[in-house]
Amino acid sequence: MHAAASAAARGARAGRWAAWAFLAPVVVYLLVFYAYPLYRNVDLSLRDYTVRSFVQGDAPFIGLANYAKVVGDMTFGPALWHTVVFTLVSLGFQFAIGLALAVFFYRNFRLSATLRALFLVPWLLPLIVSASTWSWMLNSDSGVVNAALGVFGVGPVHWLTSPDWSLWSVTLANIWIGIPFNLVVLYSGLQSIDPVVYEAAALDGATGWQRFWKVTFPLLRPVSAITLLLGLVYTLKVFDIIWIMTKGGPSDSSTTFATWSYRLGFGNLLPAFGPGAAVGNLLIVAALASGLIYIRVQRRLALP
């Protein structure tokens, strides 16, 4: 009895060690690539870094002064507003257009596979290519968009160089880039809906419109939620498109938190690492908050 018990305990202990050993790679990976950079970024935002103290490594701890500085900055209000508008408008249109296309392609007509593949192109192109192409197309003087408008007698619109338009132009480009992702995820979501449900709805005399709103839309809710959450996290941190197309300008009219953070940290001859990290952390908090909201929504959906 005794011997057996101790052997079992030994076995359990060995099992625990083995479990830790299996866990170790993941833990190390998380610590090295997630926890430490995050810690460094928080640390960076809580200290008064000048170029000198960055090199010497003796930056004084200043608490939340960087955050206060960032929040009090003239750019904060506009950047926050631009981030919210850019994110929500992008998400709304990407989702709506993506869903419409998914429903459209769900009918599986001839050439639908080819067409669907073509819709994926924006996703496959490197961002530098698509953003540069957009900025050429929207060029005030030699862009194809203004040339096309000119045919209809509409005067040139300063898409990228007018403070009234620049934010909409980068949002437009971002919507275009985001549609394929929504299309693919929602399309696969549609395929998981049992055709029997549609059949029953048809027998009950539901019109096409009713079938969409009463069957497709509710049953697609879990997939929609994850699509929107991923889209949100992705859109919040969009940087390359805006930076390539407008550099956040003219005069901050298309600056979001992501471009502002970059400009503070790297876009100037004299880097301001502290405030740059502070803005970056605000973005992380925003993404985290939306993640928590998603988990709550998920839980509510899971309950009958």
Place this chain on the structure above:
Amino acid sequence: MGPGTTSRRAAGLSMAVLAAAGGLVACSSSSGGDAATDASQAGTYTIWDPYPQHDKSSEWVELLETCGAQAGATVQRTAYDTTDLTNKTLLAAQQGNAPDVLIVDNPVVSTLAEAGVLTTTEENKLDTSAIAPNLLGAGQIGGKTYGVPIGANTLALYYNENVLEKAGVDIASVRDWASLTAALEKVKAAGDKGITFSAIGTEEGSFQFLPWFWGAGAQLTALDSPQGVAAVELWTDWLRKGYAPNSVINNTQTTSWQEFAGGDYAFAENGTWQLANAQKAGFAYGIIPIPAKDGGTAPAPTGGEFVSIPVQKDTGRYATSQKLVTCLTSTDNSLTTTTALSYVAPTEQVQAKQVAENPDLAVWVEAVKAAKGRTSDDLGTKYPRISEPMWGAVQAALSGSKNPQQAMADAQAAAASATR
């Protein structure tokens, strides 16, 4: 890959380059290859530069290898993108492994000096006596000098002879702002486009705006002075009257050049580095210095890099680094260096030689002589904090979100609070 492999490969490569260069049988050739393994730390000197366009077979890298051989060192060269280089250097200095020799954009010198990354010429014994003072200024802070300019470039006005001829403009009549604007008016009336430049919201925008700002007689310490506002008004006026395209607000110097190379523009503000492209443009072109408001040559900002020696734990390394830098910047080699990099030389002696070889450079030498460092006048690290509000103001005025006076007043307020 360990450091040993890299240095051995670099050493092997340097030998290959030397062999290709021919005739250069360095005394140290016997200590190449294997010897580099055990002497990898002592004999290998790292050089960082912002010239990724010059690859391993270029004249520039050849010169580095030659200078390394003369100094008895194996040279390990790494090229970074200009903007990347500053951050890489700061990080390396933080880790205590800065390169032995650093070639860095001149307005960054004061930032790195402020960070304590660079040695002064007192410490590293570099000779700067022959260098033109206006070029050296960008590397001087608080009476100390932090490097040697390797060469300089600056901005001037390219013009398209065909467009001017069609509009009936005599280039000799363009002497000041009024006559330049009059020329633009004629060009527009003749159905062509006036002038293109870059007013993008980055340092590039400030770089292009400064000749007009300084040419009006303004000082960076007072952005909202009547002179400063006059410079913004000049540009804003050009845009409003259609003499300059609206796209300048988003133009980099490269995209602005592409507009000019299209052949419809009379003028383009651009730098020495476009000379080779100008010859390929397929139309007759000329170059004049940028006119100041009331005539004469406007001071344009100096471009180009400084060679400097970053601080090392082992101060014994400075001697060899100093030999390397001297080799690159000495009067004898400066001509090779500046030709390899297509720069104007930093010394009068070599400038004269350059003009003798290529008379086209005369106008650039002229412009470089009138040029001024952005961080000069002891502005140092204050400059970036003034430059950012300044390019913001130019953008605000050009895009019409503020009037020039208001834009510059706001910029001055922002700059004053940032440099306090």
